[in-house]
Amino acid sequence: MIKVRLYAIVKNGNKGYTIRVKSKWISEVLYMSRMFGTDGVRGIANTELTADLAYALGRAGAFVLTEGTHKPKILVAKDTRISGDMLEAALVAGILSVGAEAVILGVVPTPAVAHLTREYNADAGVMISASHNPVEYNGIKFFDGRGYKLSDELEDQIQAVIESNFEGVPSPVGGDVGRSYTEETALREYIDYAMGTIKTDLKGLRVALDCANGAAYKAAVKAFRALGARVYVINDNPDGNNINENCGSTHMEELMDYVVRKNCDIGFAFDGDADRCLAVDEKGNMINGDFLLTICAKALKEAGKLNDDTLVVTVMSNLGLDIATKREGINLVKTKVGDRYVLEEMLNENYILGGEQSGHIIFLDHNTTGDGLVTALQVAAILKESGKTFSELAGVMKELPQVLVNAKVPNEKKNIYLEDAEIIEAINAVEAKLNGVGRVLIRPSGTEPLVRVMLEGENQEEINEMANSLVDLILSKI
Numbered sequence: 001m002i003k004v005r006l007y008a009i010v011k012n013g014n015k016g017y018t019i020r021v022k023s024k025w026i027s028e029v030l031y032m033s034r035m036f037g038t039d040g041v042r043g044i045a046n047t048e049l050t051a052d053l054a055y056a057l058g059r060a061g062a063f064v065l066t067e068g069t070h071k072p073k074i075l076v077a078k079d080t081r082i083s084g085d086m087l088e089a090a091l092v093a094g095i096l097s098v099g100a101e102a103v104i105l106g107v108v109p110t111p112a113v114a115h116l117t118r119e120y121n122a123d124a125g126v127m128i129s130a131s132h133n134p135v136e137y138n139g140i141k142f143f144d145g146r147g148y149k150l151s152d153e154l155e156d157q158i159q160a161v162i163e164s165n166f167e168g169v170p171s172p173v174g175g176d177v178g179r180s181y182t183e184e185t186a187l188r189e190y191i192d193y194a195m196g197t198i199k200t201d202l203k204g205l206r207v208a209l210d211c212a213n214g215a216a217y218k219a220a221v222k223a224f225r226a227l228g229a230r231v232y233v234i235n236d237n238p239d240g241n242n243i244n245e246n247c248g249s250t251h252m253e254e255l256m257d258y259v260v261r262k263n264c265d266i267g268f269a270f271d272g273d274a275d276r277c278l279a280v281d282e283k284g285n286m287i288n289g290d291f292l293l294t295i296c297a298k299a300l301k302e303a304g305k306l307n308d309d310t311l312v313v314t315v316m317s318n319l320g321l322d323i324a325t326k327r328e329g330i331n332l333v334k335t336k337v338g339d340r341y342v343l344e345e346m347l348n349e350n351y352i353l354g355g356e357q358s359g360h361i362i363f364l365d366h367n368t369t370g371d372g373l374v375t376a377l378q379v380a381a382i383l384k385e386s387g388k389t390f391s392e393l394a395g396v397m398k399e400l401p402q403v404l405v406n407a408k409v410p411n412e413k414k415n416i417y418l419e420d421a422e423i424i425e426a427i428n429a430v431e432a433k434l435n436g437v438g439r440v441l442i443r444p445s446g447t448e449p450l451v452r453v454m455l456e457g458e459n460q461e462e463i464n465e466m467a468n469s470l471v472d473l474i475l476s477k478i
Contacts, residue, residue, distance in 0.1 A: 033411075034156075034159070035155075035159045035162075036150075036152075036155040036156075036158075036159065037446040037447045038337075038338045038340065038446025038447060039131065039139065039141055039149075039338075039339075039340075039446065039447060040127075040139045040140050040141025040142065040149075041053070041057060041139060041140045041141075042130055042133070042137060042138070042139035042140075042447050043137065043138075043139075044136050044137055044138075045081075045083035045086070045087065045136065045137065045138040046083060046086065049083075049087065049137075049138050049139065049140070051086055051087065051089070051090035052090070054086075054087045054090035054091045054094065054128075054140060055090040055091065055093055055094040055097075056094060056162045057091065057094065057140050057158065057162070058090065058091040058092065058093065058094025058095045058097075058126070059094035059095070059097050059098055059166065059169065060094075060158045060159075060161040060162045060166065060169070061074075061094075061095075061124065061126065061142050061158050062074055062094065062095045062098045062100040062124070063098050063161060063166075063169045063170075064154065064157045064158050064161060065123060065124040065142065065144060065145075065150075065154070066098075066100055066123040066124060069123050071099070071100070071101060071178075072099075072100045072101065072123040072124070073100070073101045073103060073120070073121075073122045073123055074095050074100050074101065074102055074103065074122060074123060074124045074125065074126060075102075075103045075105055075113055075116055075117055075120065075122050075124070075125040075126065075183075076088060076091060076092055076095070076102050076103065076104050076105065076125075076126050076128070077104075077105040077106065077107070077108045077110075077112065077113045077125070077126070077127050077128065077186075078106070078107060078127070078128035078129065078215075079107060079110075079127075079128070079129040079130075079214050079215040079243060079272050079273045080107055080213060080214050080215060080217070080238035080240065080243050080272070081129075081130070081135050081138060081240060081241075081243045081272070082135065082240035082241055083135075083138045084107075084128050084129075084138065087128050087138055087140065088104070088128055091126060091128065091140065092104065092180050095178060095180075096177060096178035096179065096180060097171065097177070097178070098169060098170055098171070098172070098178070099170065099172040099176050099177060099178050100123075100178045101178050101179055101180070101181075102178060102179075102180040102181075103120065103122065103180070103181060103182075103183050104180055104181065104182045104183065105182075105183055105186040105187075106182065106186065106187070107187075107215055107218075108186055108187050108190055108215060108219070109190070109215045109216055109219055109270075109273060109274035109275065109371070109372065109373060110127045110129060110131075110141070110215070110273040110274065110275040110369065110370075111190075111274070111275050111367050111369050111370065111371035111372070111373070111374065112186065112187070112190035112219070113125040113126070113127045113143055113147075114143050114147035114148075114367055114368050114369045114371075115147060115190060115193055115367055115368075115371075116183075116186055116189065116190060117143050117144075117145060117146075117147045118145075118146060118147045118368075119189065119193075120183075121145075122145060123145050124142060124143060124144060124145060125142070125143040125147070126140060126141070126142050126143070127140075127141050127143070127273065128140055129141070129215070129272060129273035130272065131271055131272055131273050131275065131276075132244055132248070132249065132250045132271040132272055132276075133244070133272070133447070133448075134244060134245075135240075135241050135242070135243050135244070135245070139447075142154075142155075142158075143368075143369075146368065147367070147368040147369070148343070148368050148369075149340050149343070149369060187218060187219060190219060191219050191222050191223050191226070194219070194223055194371070194373045194374050194377060195223050195226060195227060195377065197363070197366045197374050197377060197378065198227075198377050198378060198380075198381040199381070200381050200384055200385060201227050201228045201384075202224065202227040202228050202229035202380055202381070202384055203227075203228035203229070204228075204384070205228075205229045205230065205265050205266070205380060205383065205384055206229070206230045206232070206262065206263060206264040206265045206266075207224050207229045207230065207231050207232070207264060207265065207266055207267070207268070207380060208231075208232045208233075208234070208255060208258050208259045208262055208264040208266070208267035208268070208280070209221060209224065209231060209232070209233050209234070209236070209267070209268055209269075209270075209376075210233075210234050210235050210247055210248055210249075210252075210254065210255040210258075210267065210268070210269040210270065211233065211234075211235050211236040211248070211270055212235055212243060212244050212247050212248025212249065212269065212270050212271055212272055212274075213235045213236070213237060213238040213239070213242040213243045213244070213245065213247060213248075214238065214243045214244065214248065214270065214271065214272035214273060214274060215270075215272065215273050215274045216270040216274035216372060216373060217235075217236040217237070217238055218236075219274065219373055220268070220270060220274070220372075220373050220376065221233055221236060223373060223377065224376075224377075224380070227377075229380070232258070232262045232264060234247070234254060234255065234258055235247040235248065235254075243272045244271065244272045247269075248269050248270055248271050248272065249269045249270060249271045249276055249277060249278045249358075249359055249372075250271065252269055252278060252280065252286050255267045255269050255280050256280050256284045256285070256286060257284065259280045259281075259282065259284055260282075260283070260284040264282065265282055265383065265389070265390060266279060266280065266281065266282065266379070266380060266383055266390045267279060267280035268280075268372075268376040268379075268380075270372045270373075270376075271359070271372065274371075274372040274373060275339075275360060275369060275370040275371060275372055276289070276356075276358055276359035276360045276361070276370050276372050276375075277292075277359050277361075277372035277373070277375045277376050278292075278358075278359045279291075279292060279376075279379060279390070281389070281390040281391040281394055282389055282390055282391060283391050285391065285394075287390070287394050288357050288358075288359065288399075289355055289356050289357045289358055289359040289360065289361060290313070290317050290318050290320070290321045290357045290397065290399070291394050291396075291397050291399075292355075292359070292361060292375065292379055293311060293313060293317075293321070293353070293354075293355050293361060294311075294321055294324050294325060294328075294330075294396050294397045295379060295382060295393050295394065295396060296353060296361070296363075296375075296378055296379065296382065297311040297325065297328070297330050297353055298328050298330070298396055299382045300352070300353060301328065301329070301330055305352070305365075306330070306352065306353060307350055307351050307352050308331065308349070308350075308351065309329060309330055309331055310330070310331040310332070310333060310349070310351050311325060311330050311331070311332055311333070311351075311353055311354065312333045312334075312335065312342050312345050312346050312351050312353070312354030312355075313332065313333070313334055313335075313342070313354065313355065313356070313357075314334060314335050314336065314337045314338070314341070314342060314356050314357070315334050315335070315336060315337065315441060316337055316356065316357050316441065316454065317334070317356075317357050318357065318399050318400055318402055318456065319400045319438075319439070319456055320397050320398050320399040320400045321397060323397075323398070324396055324397035324398070328396070333345055333349070333351070333354075336443075337356070337443055337446075338446060339355065339356060339360040339362065339369070339370050342354040342355060342356065342360075342362060343362055343364075343368070343369070346362065346364050347364075351364070352364045352365050355370065356370075359372065359375070361375045363375070363378065400438070400456050400457070400458070401456065401457060401458065401459065401460040401463060402454065402455070402456045402463075403454070403455050403460070403463050403464050403467045404452060404453070404454045404467075405452075405453045405454075405467045405468055405470075405471045406445075406450045406451070406452055406453075406471075407450065407451045407452075407453060407471045407474045407475055408449060408450055408475075409449060409450065409451050409474065409475070409478055410449055410478070411449050413477075413478055414444035414445075414449075414451055415444065416451075416474060416477055416478070417442045417451060417474060420477055422473065422477075423470075423473055423474060423477065426469070426470060426473055427440055427442065427470065430455070430466050430470065433466070434455075434457050437457060437458055438455065438456045438457030438458065438463065439455070439456050439457075440453075440454070440455055440466075440470075441454040441455075442454070442470070451474060453467050453470050453471050453474070454467070455467045
């Protein structure tokens with residue numbers, strides 16, 4: 001039984017190694033792939049992310065995150081994808097098997113788990129979601145008792161427990177086995193909290209919402225309506241299979257058209273688990289996370305609430321954001337890609353606002369992770385109080401042309417762009433051609449077998465050609 005479970009864990013993302021798993025053989029393994037990516041454990045549900053693996057993660061995670069706690073309490077939530085029921089059942093079984101208590105929240109946004117873990121004084125929280133990925137994928141991500149995503153060290157501890165065949169992990173019996181119960185008020189409590197992050201109503205605003213048939217489908221609609229906005233909604237009918245399907249923050253076209261047709265002042269699109277959001281102005285233009293961050297940073301600075309007048313972003317942010325923040329007297333700190341690294345920098349230096357171009361935005365005064373609903377409410381409140389149109393607000397920043405092209409490569413070859421001499425030479429040649437008015441950024445995906453090639457420059461056609469040429473060269477080496 002354990003053989004199958006552990007084989008699946010090791011094989012995920014690492015086709016080059018086969019491991020027959022008995023504890024005594026583990027020491028013979030020369031290399032072990034890391035289970036956790038940039039946002040938890042993720043894979044195709046029921047083949048890569050199996051019920052066995054979910055059980056193992058529940059058991060190991062509960063042990064590592066609650067060790068020494070009397071009758072620990074762990075929150076469990078999910079998005080709307082069909083595999084969530086299967087993985088939830090297995091995950092909860094693993095949690096209960098070590099004597100912990102599982103509090104089932106049902107379908108709620110990821111940031112609700114972060115918030116409610118603190119609110120309920122729980123020892124940990126777990127979200128079952130693959131975020132913006134298609135329905136066949138799912139994922140499991142943990143939060144500690146303070147509502148923060150786990151450090152690499154804690155994730156590695158969980159993996160180590162599984163790889164040790166759960167050595168030292170208790171298997172209580174009788175009345176010491178854990179129990180589960182459903183918390184019916186979880187969604188309502190999260191909505192109330194999110195609404196409480198703004199100090200104005202939204203009466204008079206016409207707001208369009210694209211809920212991605214995901215975890216925001218109730219929370220976002222109820223919050224905006226309760227605050228008095230006139231709400232128009234699309235993609236709020238999840239059936240288990242339609243999450244992120246040509247909708248939400250990764251497919252903005254429908255919302256862009258819908259905002260104009262319904263004569264809305266603003267539109268918001270969420271991803272599957274609602275930890276990110278993007279926007280649309282009244283003219284139907286997409287407004288990405290860079291613009292939203294600049295708008296929010298400017299408003300907070302003017303209100304005297306932006307600590308050290310500093311905004312934290314990643315290296316993927318557009319150079320236009322650099323220009324805009326400099327003009328507004330806002331300091332910029334850049335991290336590597338991933339909201340966890342943005343958060344790490346914010347915590348280290350006591351900054352309160354940071355995020356990514358993708359719409360992961362952290363308001364640290366309110367939550368410990370990206371929160372799509374809080375972001376949408378903050379932006380809507382700024383819009384209401386400004387008396388301007390949203391396109392006028394977004395005019396604070398001008399975006400430089402940018403292109404992002406993905407090269408599909410095996411996980412074990414994700415670093416080829418750092419190792420192959422011809423690829424390195426080609427990258428240097430492109431950078432020289434851009435001559436300081438653009439940049440090349442290449443990075444491996446933390447969740448998929450991809451290398452992302454991003455270029456910025458003054459000429460869209462030119463950078464498109466350069467990016468595709470680099471991708472072709474990378475693919476020729478696979």
